[in-house]
Amino acid sequence: MAKSKSAEEMDELQSRLRPFLEESGFRMRSRTCNRKTSDGLTHVINFQMGRFDPPGTSYIPWFRKNLYGKFTVNVGVYVPEVASEIDGASPRSSIQEPDCCVRKRLGALGPERSDLWWSVRSEKKTVAEVRLRLDRDAFPWFRRFETRDSLLQELEKAEETWGTGGPPRIICAILLAHRGQTEKARENLILQARKRSDTKHTEHVQALADRLGLGRIDT
Numbered sequence: 001m002a003k004s005k006s007a008e009e010m011d012e013l014q015s016r017l018r019p020f021l022e023e024s025g026f027r028m029r030s031r032t033c034n035r036k037t038s039d040g041l042t043h044v045i046n047f048q049m050g051r052f053d054p055p056g057t058s059y060i061p062w063f064r065k066n067l068y069g070k071f072t073v074n075v076g077v078y079v080p081e082v083a084s085e086i087d088g089a090s091p092r093s094s095i096q097e098p099d100c101c102v103r104k105r106l107g108a109l110g111p112e113r114s115d116l117w118w119s120v121r122s123e124k125k126t127v128a129e130v131r132l133r134l135d136r137d138a139f140p141w142f143r144r145f146e147t148r149d150s151l152l153q154e155l156e157k158a159e160e161t162w163g164t165g166g167p168p169r170i171i172c173a174i175l176l177a178h179r180g181q182t183e184k185a186r187e188n189l190i191l192q193a194r195k196r197s198d199t200k201h202t203e204h205v206q207a208l209a210d211r212l213g214l215g216r217i218d219t
Helices: 005-023 080-087 124-143 148-157 168-178 182-195 199-211
Strands: 027-029 032-036 042-049 070-078 102-105
Touching: 005 027, 005 042, 005 124, 042 124, 070 124, 080 168, 148 168, 168 182, 168 199, 182 199
Parallel strands: none
Antiparallel strands: 027 032, 032 042, 042 070, 070 102
16 A cells, blocks of 8 residues: 555654664664663654544644644653553563553653644754754653663652553552562552542552452552
């Protein structure tokens, strides 16, 4: 099947960024790049293209925008045991950004702290800007998640949900349980269950505790 003009332009833009990414340890496969850390985590960069909406689609500036012909960049950190416990995922040779337990948009890491989209046309200024933002914003962010120790330190300071793993306390509990620190893992799950007292979430926390061998969670 022939590629669209937009897809061809995205290919060209990625090809211009490939040498820079490979120098930084990333390997590109389709729209996603992976880099393994010394502790077995995976740093992920994903180039997401705006979808094509059917003719007649209505666009509302503050709600629904026409993003066809544009792209954004997603970054994430993948932890095998978190993916396994949350989704039952088996080890994979190529990690996708939605599989990451910590996820961000590149624009959210920059000074604007907002969702940014660029034209897929491979103009030098676009390539230069994305490279700058990866180097200035994404790579320092990745350095905060080189190891499980550093990930735990960041999670302890966080309140918001970061990605597929769910709330920070749940990710902490999985990491700690896999290290054999069962009491600290239980404490995190108890706090999480008490924070959100709805029945379904409590059942979810208890099911996770059962899988981790942590016993009954007292809420």
